[in-house]
Amino acid sequence: MEIPYNVAPRPDTGLYNAKLGVWLFLASEVMLFGALFSSLILLRSGAPSWPRGWEELNVPLATINTFVLIFSSVAVVMAWANFRLGEFKKGRLWLGVTLLCALGFMVIKGFEYAHKFHLHHYPSTSNFFAIYFVMTGLHGLHVLGGVVVFSYFAGPGAKMYFTERQRYTNRIEVAGLYWHFVDLVWIFLFPTLYLL
């Protein structure tokens, strides 16, 4: 049985189903991260003392990661635009750039975590490190999720481009929406944890 409205928009919503689905998923993600931001504010405001982020964390590395994620957001819209133009090779190349950025982000984050463990800073060390590891860890899991999805679309999933081009392009669009959300979360995580 064919899944309806995976290419053409549904007349009543004006959206193809995957796009509506991903927006509903992102709404639930806002609540997930919202609960953690809420916890951070509560912990910080209730603590007798709280370190400034840059006293404990590596701001230059996190700044590089911010640029990496921003660039990956551009890379994914470039991929989507090229697929829409019928430029498969260029589109796939930009998907590869997105993947490299995501992996680069994880490698940098790995160095950061390794340094923290070297200094014996663990989630159990303080509330600051507990919320730092939980929030950046959950964000990192989302980045890994993006790596899995983009690896599939750049690899075996790319075959769909030659049989159902518009459906494949739509898949890149909704994966891109997820990826921009991951970028958006980092835009708020970075100053909140590292700079304030």
Added chain:
Amino acid sequence: MTDHTAHAAHGDEHLADAHDHHNDPEAIAKELKVYWMVFGGLAILTGITVGLCYGFDLPVHTAIIVAMIVALIKGFLVAGFFMHLLNERKLIYSILGITVFFFAVLLWGPWHHVYDLMK
């Protein structure tokens, strides 16, 4: 053709037109320019936040205000242009409206706690 099917056919034509425009090379070329401009804006704003909050070591309350204003502008750029929220269907706005409401409820709790501490 019944009114219902005529309406549906008209709707499909409209959506097909929108779809053609969606893949128009000229429109896409314009979009690409916008994406690179947004990237430039995001990079500059990142530099501003790091420079002010880290380089100048602003007092914590000032740093919070500056960092959140810049983060909100960056968030607007990502959501508005990369996620195309500036030109999206009403249904998406409705979903996000409900989300923003409940997100505000989540933040209201700790804000209330901070307010109590300040009294």
